[in-house]
Amino acid sequence: MTATRTERDSMGELQVPENALYGAQTQRAIQNFPVSGQRMPEAFVRALITVKKAAAQANMKLKVLDKDRGQAIVKACDELLALDDVMQHFPVDIFQTGSGTSTNMNANEVIARLASRYSSEEVHPNDHVNYGQSSNDVIPTTIHVSSAIALSNELIPAVERLVRTIEVKAKSVAQYCKTGRTHLMDAMPVGMDQSLLAWASQLKQQVKTLRAVQPAIQTLAQGGTAVGTGVNAHADFATTFSDALGELTDIAFKPADNFFALIGSQDTAVTLSGATKSLAVTLMKIANDLRWMNSGPLAGLGEIALPALQPGSSIMPGKVNPVIPEAVAMASAQVIGNDTAITVGGQSGNFELNVMLPMIASNLLSSLSLMTNSATLIGEQAIEGFTVNQDNIEAALYRNPVLVTALNPVIGYAKAAEIAKTAYKENKPVIDVAEAMTDIPRGELESLLDPKKLTTP
Numbered sequence: 001m002t003a004t005r006t007e008r009d010s011m012g013e014l015q016v017p018e019n020a021l022y023g024a025q026t027q028r029a030i031q032n033f034p035v036s037g038q039r040m041p042e043a044f045v046r047a048l049i050t051v052k053k054a055a056a057q058a059n060m061k062l063k064v065l066d067k068d069r070g071q072a073i074v075k076a077c078d079e080l081l082a083l084d085d086v087m088q089h090f091p092v093d094i095f096q097t098g099s100g101t102s103t104n105m106n107a108n109e110v111i112a113r114l115a116s117r118y119s120s121e122e123v124h125p126n127d128h129v130n131y132g133q134s135s136n137d138v139i140p141t142t143i144h145v146s147s148a149i150a151l152s153n154e155l156i157p158a159v160e161r162l163v164r165t166i167e168v169k170a171k172s173v174a175q176y177c178k179t180g181r182t183h184l185m186d187a188m189p190v191g192m193d194q195s196l197l198a199w200a201s202q203l204k205q206q207v208k209t210l211r212a213v214q215p216a217i218q219t220l221a222q223g224g225t226a227v228g229t230g231v232n233a234h235a236d237f238a239t240t241f242s243d244a245l246g247e248l249t250d251i252a253f254k255p256a257d258n259f260f261a262l263i264g265s266q267d268t269a270v271t272l273s274g275a276t277k278s279l280a281v282t283l284m285k286i287a288n289d290l291r292w293m294n295s296g297p298l299a300g301l302g303e304i305a306l307p308a309l310q311p312g313s314s315i316m317p318g319k320v321n322p323v324i325p326e327a328v329a330m331a332s333a334q335v336i337g338n339d340t341a342i343t344v345g346g347q348s349g350n351f352e353l354n355v356m357l358p359m360i361a362s363n364l365l366s367s368l369s370l371m372t373n374s375a376t377l378i379g380e381q382a383i384e385g386f387t388v389n390q391d392n393i394e395a396a397l398y399r400n401p402v403l404v405t406a407l408n409p410v411i412g413y414a415k416a417a418e419i420a421k422t423a424y425k426e427n428k429p430v431i432d433v434a435e436a437m438t439d440i441p442r443g444e445l446e447s448l449l450d451p452k453k454l455t456t457p
Contacts, residue, residue: 021110045086048142052107173193218252335367400451
């Protein structure tokens with residue numbers, strides 16, 4: 001039997017593990033919500049502790065929290081943030097009360113117990129750590145803070161690094177011309193650099209979209225307390241808190257113009273999730289292009305060879321698979337699924353409170369993390385190191401009957417179609433068929449049908 005101690009809350013007494021830093025309300029949540037065995041993301045918990053630290057600093061500055069207790073709370077938060085295994089103190093399941101009250105009280109109890117060791121007076125979870133706050137503004141605030149940190153410090157930099165990797169790779173393969181494909185069928189030639197720079201352009205647009213969400217995700221509900229009216233909070237708390245939080249994170253946070261909107265809805269989280277899903281769609285496209293280009297090496301396109309990272313089969317010796325693009329494609333699919341859950345969660349704002357906050361927080365942070373790691377992986381372990389199979393590319397390129405499109409202005413569409421069909425039927429290079437079926441000199445045909453020239457206007 002695990003040793004316990006007796007703790008009390010407004011509902012009475014219950015037993016808590018003797019060495020646990022949390023108290024009665026956290027223990028009730030452990031017992032009430034054995035749903036998934038999954039805890040809130042560590043990024044969320046660390047952001048929540050930072051929120052509590054900023055709140056204590058703001059309340060001390062406004063002289064509504066005594067300095068002794070306030071400094072003890074700050075010290076307790078710093079101690080927790082320094083821990084590698086901070087999650088041992090935050091055991092509450094994601095699927096809990098929709099306001100996230102259990103997670104907020106978990107933080108309040110842990111911080112209060114630690115802070116009481118550093119204070120000459122007892123530090124109370126509600127009266128001191130949670131002073132001027134409610135779960136109803138703390139949890140929406142922490143969703144924004146944790147997401148803003150992930151977006152600013154991790155995701156956007158990772159995507160911008162991927163763009164740079166692609167642009168460098170595009171320069172290194174600019175000499176190669178390949179068969180373009182529409183409907184997965186042979187089409188007009190494209191430069192391999194053009195294919196890569198298209199990816200870079202897509203990603204740049206995604207970065208613009210993500211940056212456009214930053215001002216909203218850096219706008220906070222803190223100060224609205226229970227329903228948005230700000231009851232029990234100092235009139236200057238919201239501004240003072242945002243300033244303190246900005247100093248702690250180096251991100252410019254500001255209080256909402258209307259607390260009711262940010263407590264009763266999660267529109268900004270839905271918007272950020274949608275932007276992250278859009279990025280997932282782009283990464284899925286890049287991953288699938290890489291898989292097709294790498295396919296083979298004998299029976300597929302075989303245009304490139306991705307870095308060989310691990311054996312590809314437990315039964316077929318020598319097989320090597322495009323594991324990084326596959327991992328990125330799966331991560332992208334998960335982000336698309338996360339977005340659906342977040343969308344449903346965003347609809348669950350009933351009057352003055354959204355009641356799917358923990359699920360929204362977990363899925364949003366999961367999506368941001370998946371896309372950060374995917375952007376890093378596909379750049380460093382797939383795009384940066386692939387090699388071009390020039391012989392395979394050129395073998396298909398110069399036999400491509402679709403090259404005859406370049407003769408349309410000279411001989412007309414109907415005649416060009418006849419040449420293409422003959423080239424397909426007789427399996428001959430299109431230039432040989434065009435020479436036989438037109439009076440255009442061979443030298444002029446070589447110029448008109450030069451694949452590299454056809455990649456530019």
